[in-house]
Amino acid sequence: xxxxxxxxxxxxxxxxxxxxxxxxxxxxxxxxxxxxxxxxxxxxxxxxxxxxxxxxxxxxxxxxxxxxxxxxxxxxxxxxxxxxxxxxxxxxxxxxxxxxxxxxxxxxxxxxxxxxxxxxxxxxxxxxxxxxxxxxxxxxxxxxxxxxxxxxxxxxxxxxxxxxxxxxxxxxxxxxxxxxxxxxxxxxxxxxxxxxxxxxxxxxxxxxxxxxxxxxxxxxxxxxxxxxxxxxxxxxxxxxxxxxxxxxxxxxxxxxxxxxxxxxxxxxxxxxxxxxxxxxxxx
Amino acid sequence: xxxxxxxxxxxxxxxxxxxxxxxxxxxxxxxxxxxxxxxxxxxxxxxxxxxxxxxxxxxxxxxxxxxxxxxxxxxxxxxxxxxxxxxxxxxxxxxxxxxxxxxxxxxxxxxxxxxxxxxxxxxxxxxxxxxxxxxxxxxxxxxxxxxxxxxxxxxxxxxxxxxxxxxxxxxxxxxxxxxxxxxxxxxxxxxxxxxxxxxxxxxxxxxxxxxxxxxxxxxxxxxxxxxxxxxxxxxxxxxxxxxxxxxxxxxxxxxxxxxxxxxxxxxxxxxxxxxxxxxxxxxxxxxxxxxxxxxxxxxxxxxxxxxxxxxxxxxxxxxxxxxxxxxxxxxxxxxxxxxxxxxxxxxxxxxxxxxxxxxxxx
Amino acid sequence: xxxxxxxxxxxxxxxxxxxxxxxxxxxxxxxxxxxxxxxxxxxxxxxxxxxxxxxxxxxxxxxxxxxxxxxxxxxxxxxxxxxxxxxxxxxxxxxxxxxxxxxxxxxxxxxxxxxxxxxxxxxxxxxxxxxxxxxxxxxxxxxxxxxxxxxxxxxxxxxxxxxxxxxxxxxxxxxxxxxxxxxxxxxxxxxxxxxxxxxxxxxxxxxxxxxxxxxxxxxxxxxxxxxxxxxxxxxxxxxxxxxxxxxxxxxxxxxxxxxxxxxxxxxxxxxxxxxxxxxxxxxxxxxxxxxxxxxxxxxxxxxxxxxxxxxxxxx
Numbered sequence: 001x002x003x004x005x006x007x008x009x010x011x012x013x014x015x016x017x018x019x020x021x022x023x024x025x026x027x028x029x030x031x032x033x034x035x036x037x038x039x040x041x042x043x044x045x046x047x048x049x050x051x052x053x054x055x056x057x058x059x060x061x062x063x064x065x066x067x068x069x070x071x072x073x074x075x076x077x078x079x080x081x082x083x084x085x086x087x088x089x090x091x092x093x094x095x096x097x098x099x100x101x102x103x104x105x106x107x108x109x110x111x112x113x114x115x116x117x118x119x120x121x122x123x124x125x126x127x128x129x130x131x132x133x134x135x136x137x138x139x140x141x142x143x144x145x146x147x148x149x150x151x152x153x154x155x156x157x158x159x160x161x162x163x164x165x166x167x168x169x170x171x172x173x174x175x176x177x178x179x180x181x182x183x184x185x186x187x188x189x190x191x192x193x194x195x196x197x198x199x200x201x202x203x204x205x206x207x208x209x210x211x212x213x214x215x216x217x218x219x220x221x222x223x224x225x226x227x228x229x230x231x232x233x234x235x236x237x238x239x240x241x242x243x244x245x246x247x248x249x250x251x252x253x254x255x256x257x258x259x260x261x262x263x264x265x266x267x268x269x270x271x272x273x274x275x276x277x278x279x280x281x282x283x
Numbered sequence: 284x285x286x287x288x289x290x291x292x293x294x295x296x297x298x299x300x301x302x303x304x305x306x307x308x309x310x311x312x313x314x315x316x317x318x319x320x321x322x323x324x325x326x327x328x329x330x331x332x333x334x335x336x337x338x339x340x341x342x343x344x345x346x347x348x349x350x351x352x353x354x355x356x357x358x359x360x361x362x363x364x365x366x367x368x369x370x371x372x373x374x375x376x377x378x379x380x381x382x383x384x385x386x387x388x389x390x391x392x393x394x395x396x397x398x399x400x401x402x403x404x405x406x407x408x409x410x411x412x413x414x415x416x417x418x419x420x421x422x423x424x425x426x427x428x429x430x431x432x433x434x435x436x437x438x439x440x441x442x443x444x445x446x447x448x449x450x451x452x453x454x455x456x457x458x459x460x461x462x463x464x465x466x467x468x469x470x471x472x473x474x475x476x477x478x479x480x481x482x483x484x485x486x487x488x489x490x491x492x493x494x495x496x497x498x499x500x501x502x503x504x505x506x507x508x509x510x511x512x513x514x515x516x517x518x519x520x521x522x523x524x525x526x527x528x529x530x531x532x533x534x535x536x537x538x539x540x541x542x543x544x545x546x547x548x549x550x551x552x553x554x555x556x557x558x559x560x561x562x563x564x565x566x567x568x569x570x571x572x573x574x575x576x577x578x579x580x581x582x583x584x585x586x587x588x589x590x591x592x593x594x595x596x597x598x599x600x601x602x603x604x605x606x607x608x609x610x611x612x613x614x615x616x617x618x619x620x621x622x623x624x625x626x627x628x629x630x631x632x633x634x635x636x637x638x639x640x641x642x643x644x645x
Numbered sequence: 646x647x648x649x650x651x652x653x654x655x656x657x658x659x660x661x662x663x664x665x666x667x668x669x670x671x672x673x674x675x676x677x678x679x680x681x682x683x684x685x686x687x688x689x690x691x692x693x694x695x696x697x698x699x700x701x702x703x704x705x706x707x708x709x710x711x712x713x714x715x716x717x718x719x720x721x722x723x724x725x726x727x728x729x730x731x732x733x734x735x736x737x738x739x740x741x742x743x744x745x746x747x748x749x750x751x752x753x754x755x756x757x758x759x760x761x762x763x764x765x766x767x768x769x770x771x772x773x774x775x776x777x778x779x780x781x782x783x784x785x786x787x788x789x790x791x792x793x794x795x796x797x798x799x800x801x802x803x804x805x806x807x808x809x810x811x812x813x814x815x816x817x818x819x820x821x822x823x824x825x826x827x828x829x830x831x832x833x834x835x836x837x838x839x840x841x842x843x844x845x846x847x848x849x850x851x852x853x854x855x856x857x858x859x860x861x862x863x864x865x866x867x868x869x870x871x872x873x874x875x876x877x878x879x880x881x882x883x884x885x886x887x888x889x890x891x892x893x894x895x896x897x898x899x900x901x902x903x904x905x906x907x908x909x910x911x912x913x914x915x916x917x918x919x920x921x922x923x924x925x926x927x928x929x930x931x932x933x934x935x936x937x938x939x940x941x942x943x944x945x946x947x948x949x950x951x952x953x954x955x956x957x958x959x960x
Contacts, residue, residue: 012399014363062535248535260585280505335913346881420677518854606703607682608675610675
């Protein structure tokens with residue numbers, strides 16, 4: 001027989017149950033869910049790092065890997081901002097407070113926030129891509145003295161597609177931080193920047209000195225933002241992103257997220273550009 | 284425990300006695316295909332064949348229920364599916380198939396996230412390996428780190444014609460032999476020498492193929508034309524992956540309503556279009572040649588980097604079962620040349636066969 | 646190499662060197678002389694490896710819908726009928742294919758062959774000698790009468806002298822005569838069929854090789870049964886589900902299936918799928934008086950309604 005010292009009696013594929021406390025409407029197809037794990041011990045054990053993900057179950061529909069958008073400093077609940085794109089996310093969108101879901105996690109490597117202490121953080125988000133990097137943003141804000149200047153650049157196609165509108169006020173008040181919002185197409189009520197988020201980054205021209213840039217958003221946005229950052233002399237080691245490739249089991253077994261010799265669910269989803277440049281894969 | 288000898292008649296008795304205490308699975312030749320079937324007392328297994336279907340499904344079941352769920356007043360009750368207790372023996376498994384479990388164990392048992400259902404079934408199962416007295420045209424175990432007489436499993440046997448040399452490899456193997464001690468007799472040093480001679484003879488029947496290193500194969504990723512040409516005739520079905528003893532990709536799906544149902548783990552194949560297709564529609568491996576590239580590189584490069592072994596045991600089932608008779612050894616030979624940067628004008632012939640190559644690049 | 650093969654290679658080289666096509670799709674030698682494998686010849690050297698013998702069972706027209714280039718294709722009557730069917734459905738462009746018709750005298754059924762002479766996995770040579778198939782295994786030449794080992798499908802082939810093609814190589818061959826391997830009893834009723842298919846589909850591993858090898862199943866990647874949104878099949882993969890998949894596929898190819906047997910030949914579990922499709926094909930012929938693969942300008946009957954059908958149904 002294979003020498004098996006201890007077999008976990010509980011399969012890694014079995015979720016814990018959690019209750020939806022509150023649902024916030026962000027955009028026509030994005031909702032933020034505030035979720036609390038039912039079992040107290042499991043809740044205690046679930047100590048996520050910024051940038052980690054969780055596997056959410058809607059029983060009967062299936063599982064989906066969603067990034068945890070709340071910072072670990074928010075201990076009352078876990079927040080997930082979910083865009084409606086398929087069977088499972090459709091099903092989640094029909095749920096309201098009091099409903100039960102399943103949760104497994106936290107998984108993934110998370111952002112290396114320890115290494116970033118003392119550095120300036122430049123956070124560039126596009127559309128729903130703000131969700132995973134918001135965990136770092138709020139973590140840095142809640143540990144303010146550990147980090148240098150914080151700059152948030154966030155854009156979406158239209159004002160209706162902007163998420164976390166209810167956070168902008170608070171973020172604007174943060175010490176030694178700046179918030180730049182933009183949309184591709186404005187409307188009558190929009191008073192802020194108009195243009196792609198990369199253009200605003202170039203305009204503001206943050207210094208790469210002692211800085212980390214993290215970006216997440218649609219592939220086309222990331223492509224141009226990277227070009228812009230290189231133009232501003234950021235090195236690949238300074239630039240981080242989180243990959244949203246298809247993940248299934250999230251525990252490095254099912255093979256789906258295998259890219260090169262890495263698994264997005266285990267070795268990622270956070271990668272520096274330097275690391276990504278070493279990987280040959282289908283993204 | 285020293286190696287022993289068992290006669291062919293006593294071997295049958297041994298099998299019968301094993302069926303009394305555990306579930307015994309052994310090779311069986313059906314009308315259409317050969318596979319591992321449960322043996323009842325008195326059944327004579329077909330020990331002289333390499334089955335069409337590997338015993339992979341006995342431990343890594345094609346469909347495995349993970350848990351059932353049910354809504355109640357308090358919320359949702361989740362009940363993990365239990366593995367039926369009891370011991371099992373896979374009798375007459377070939378070294379390549381036994382080795383395939385060693386490889387899959389690295390992922391499902393010895394990793395930092397072991398998978399309970401596989402691990403439990405694996406723990407319950409003893410492997411009684413039968414060394415090979417011959418090699419098929421499609422066998423190439425010696426090229427991927429195995430051998431026709433590899434000592435892998437719990438008990439190892441070799442057929443001397445009329446009698447078998449038997450050796451316990453693990454404490455479980457020793458226990459199995461000790462429980463039927465009266466059926467075995469002592470072996471001699473000459474028996475040991477004979478086993479080495481047979482092993483050598485069989486191994487020499489298979490040419491050792493040159494396989495490029497994991498690093499060089501990874502770099503071959505960017506040579507798109509290579510992969511497009513290589514996979515021209517591939518139909519992108521799932522036959523090779525399902526009949527491969529080392530392929531282990533799976534899918535997790537629910538069957539039921541929001542109120543009650545089950546969650547299953549089932550075989551999936553990286554060769555299927557939907558395998559990597561995300562809900563929003565994005566599919567990084569939309570073209571079938573990208574999926575072929577992923578399969579080959581996973582087996583011969585990525586798994587090597589991750590776990591230290593080639594994820595292939597050289598059983599040749601993919602070659603035999605492929606609807607278009609695609610020969611994986613073509614990939615090994617042509618990639619070995621491609622990574623050397625040699626002009627791919629003429630790749631040459633497979634070493635031992637003298638058969639013309641079926642796929643030329645350029 | 647026989648005369649026919651020489652002619653095929655010469656034709657292929659001529660087309661390639663003139664630049665008329667970018668590839669010639671045919672068959673080459675595989676790891677075993679009793680198994681041919683599809684071969685995409687793009688230059689002289691590869692074209693010289695083209696073969697044609699009674700072991701060339703793959704239906705090559707399966708590759709056509711996904712190609713964008715102008716190709717030549719070696720076509721037995723099976724490929725030719727598939728091409729006509731695909732043209733009738735508008736799935737391929739006639740200008741993009743150059744059809745080299747071949748005089749096919751029948752394809753060997755490996756199952757029947759192995760029943761006659763034993764395992765052929767270690768064959769070193771295989772050839773047709775007069776009326777026999779000769780296979781050399783371990784130095785011994787084993788013989789079987791060709792009529793005894795030919796595919797059941799070939800026994801009812803009516804296309805020998807009217808293969809749809811641009812050029813024909815070889816003289817039209819005789820339709821082989823022989824005994825069918827699988828006999829369905831005269832009184833086979835629903836119960837018989839249910840038991841029969843339950844036993845056969847017990848072996849099905851849902852690899853979808855049948856679907857991928859079928860020229861009519863051009864949906865391929867977007868097949869309904871693997872759809873991620875609509876869950877037509879359950880993950881349980883039980884016998885009922887498997888029967889449903891095959892029945893679903895049989896209905897989807899009804900009126901478009903030329904009963905070439907590519908599905909059955911692709912199946913690694915040797916499930917006699919052609920029987921199922923022939924049953925459905927019989928129904929199509931009975932109900933619509935339609936023979937697929939004969940006319941490239943007549944659409945399959947299940948793709949549209951005739952005016953009188955609509956009127957009759959009262960809609």
